[in-house]
Amino acid sequence: MAELEGIYTLWLRETKRFFRYRSRIITSVVTPLLWLIIFGTGLGSAVRFGNMPGGYEAFIYPGIIGQTVLFTSIFSGLSVIMDRQYGFLKEILVAPISRPSIVLGKALGISTAAVIQATILLLLSFIVGVSMTPMVFILCVGIALIMSVGLGGMGLVIAAFTDSMEGFNLIMSFIVLPMFLLSGALFPITGLPSWLQTGVYLNPLTYGVDALRYAILGESALPLGISIIAISVFAVLMVLVSSIIFSKKEQSLM
Amino acid sequence: MGNIIETKKISKKYNGFLAVDSIDLNVPKNSVYGVLGPNGAGKTTLISMLCTILRPTSGMAIVNGYDIVKQAKEVRASIGIVFQSRALDDILTGREHLEMHASLYGVPRDIRQERLDEVLELIALGKKADEYVKTYSGGMKRRLEIGRGLIHHPKVLFLDEPTLGLDPQTRENIWDYISHLNQTSDITVLLTTHYMEEADKLCDEIAIINQGKIITSDSPRNLKKELKADTITIKVDYPDDFVEKVKELNFIKDAFLIDGEVKLMVESGENLIPAVVEFASNEGFPVKSVELEHPNLEDVFIKFTGSKISSEGK
Structure with missing residues (x-):
């Protein structure tokens, strides 16, 4: 009971923070729109893609939703670094609640933020x-939720090993951007050179994007079931790993 | 009454550096206990171990009857902590900080509102309680942190340098607040400080710590009494030579040179000033100024360590 309350309290804090940083909400909606409208229309007009019903913009739409979930989740996970710098993490870590509850509360807060942004984009599908x-909408929200728990957990894992925001650019270049580009958000993942294919299939985001594409456009490279299993396993794994790391590294995080 | 905190040979080593060196600390229940020492003496490390933030390298400690390593969760539930560095979220309000803390520490829902009102009244944030913390002054932030540490009615409140960086007015307010708290509720306060005045005014008992070791511990009054001495501070030309020369006078118990001033430990100093001045002039050390002080904790510290506690201490 006390643990549930702790999870709720930490979730509530994350959610409040999300709504109070308005500029962050605006950017996180504007950026994907720029991708969709400018990049999507531009590339879609310049190059003719075969086998893309609805055109290139429609093709990358699920990919851009995946991108938004990725960015929001990882960066919210990284907010732990800020909490640590401002000393607030200490206040949370010395509370008499278990480390897994702390991680879960945080991860759920991150998911809430990511799902809200995914929802806004889903409403802009026109x-x-x-x-x-409604069915497609609900399915997509569900997929975004599972994805964001995994990616948020991953953000927490990265944050546990990063001392300051100085590492931010490294994380951006070596983790976030490769994940986005390798996810098949911008191109079909079939018929790629094998080295690229391997990278794509190792990337957990690929399965999320593929599932979203199936839900929205009714076509995908992999069966929906496989993708859902992949992102669910990733989510459970990341929450477990970050719980273990937070328990083990507790002393050095404070 | 008994002790609410007991440590046995507790030590903490960082990469070969012994920050806390087998300390035995006994803090009586419901006292205000001060750990006094210069920056880097190991105060924060000691308090962090007692708060379960750091694990001791060796030795053990009991807080409120619980072992700090084996029963960390129980220890956490019995203590309130105000960290030396700020631990607030800029974008939450004061009230939200208190609410969050109350639920993290499992304050039952039905009494939560009551506790919140109680603490808010105590820390007197007024209307500011519903504004974001980023608009608060340093003193308000500190009061909020102290209030937060109290909301779950802890048995022990740890205050790590509670008034560091605050203006004198706010500092006095916080002292009054801590004394009042200790008198009116069932709480033990353990605070670290490097302000002598703070330790002197607030604490029932203090432990002086330097380089990771407790040098002495007693009530401030007894510590000062032990000196049986007044301090004559004298400024002369060539203080290095004078400090050696002056020891020839048989009533000088001890003489130190600190920051270019010579400090002489004597008994009933007011009667001895003329003799000291005359001696200095005769020996060829022109006297620039003379000052007489009755003992304070700074002198206690100097006596035990041979150095000044810090440039900020008075």
């Missing part, structure tokens, strides 16, 4: 000419 039904 921009790329994709029709949205």
Whole structure:
């Protein structure tokens, strides 16, 4: 009971923070729109892609939702670094609640932020000419939720090993951007050179994007079931790993 | 009454550096106990171990009857902590900080509101309680942190340098607040400080610590009494030579040179000033100024360590 309350309290704090940093919400909606409208339309007009019903904009739409979930989740996970710098993490870590509850509360808060942003993008589907039904909407929100728990957990793991925001650029270049580019958000993942294929299939984001693409456009490289299993396993794994790391590294995090 | 905190040969080593060197500390229940020492003496390390933030390298400690390593969770539930560095979230309000803390520490829902009101009244944030913490002054932030540390009615409140960086007015307010708290509720306060005045005014008992070791511990009054001495501070030309020369006078118990001033430990100093001045002039050390002080904790510290506690201490 006390643990549940602790999880709720930490979730509430994350969510409040999300709504209070308005500029962050605005950027996180504007950036994907720029991708969709400018990049999508531009590349879609310049190059003719075969086998893409609905055009290139529609094709990358699920990918851009995946990107938003990725960015929001990882960066919210990294906010632990800020908490640590401002000393607030100490206040949380000396509380008499278990480390897994702390990680879970934080991860759920991150998911909430990511799902809200995914929802906004789903509601804007008309921009790329994709029709949205309640069923598709619910399925997509579910997929985004599972993805964000895993990616948020990953953000927490990275944060536990990063001392300051100085490491931010490294994380951006070596983790976040490769994950985005290797996810098949911007290109079909079939028929790639094998080295690229390997990278794509090792990337957990690929399965999330593929599942979203199946839900929204009704076509995908992998069966929906496989993708859902992959992102669920990733989510459980990341929450477990970050719980273990937070328990083990507790002393050095404070 | 008994002790609420007991440590046995507790030590902490960082990469070969012994920050806390087998300390035995006994803090009586419901006292205000001060750990006094210069920066880097090991105060924060000691307090961090007692708060379960750091694990001791060796030795053990009991807080409120619980072992700090084996029963860390129980220890955490019995203590309130105000860290030396700020631990607030800029974008939450004061009230939200208190609410969050109350639920993390499992304050039952039905009494939570009551506790919140109680603490808010105590820390007197007024309307500011519902504004974001980033708009608070240093003193308000500190009061909020102290209030937060109290909301779950801890048995022990740890205050790590509670008034560091605050203006004198706010400092006095916080002292009054801590004394009042200790008198009116069932709480033991353990505070670290390098302000002599703070230790002197607030604490029932203090332990002086330097280089990771407790040098002495007693009530401030007894520590001062032990000196049986007044301090004559004298400024002369060539203080290095004078400090040696002056020891020839048989009533001088001890003489130190600190920051270019010579400090003489004597008994009933007011009667001896003329003799000291005359001696200095005769020996060819022109006297620039003379000052007489009755003992304070700074002198206690100087006596035990041979150095000044810090440039900020008075």
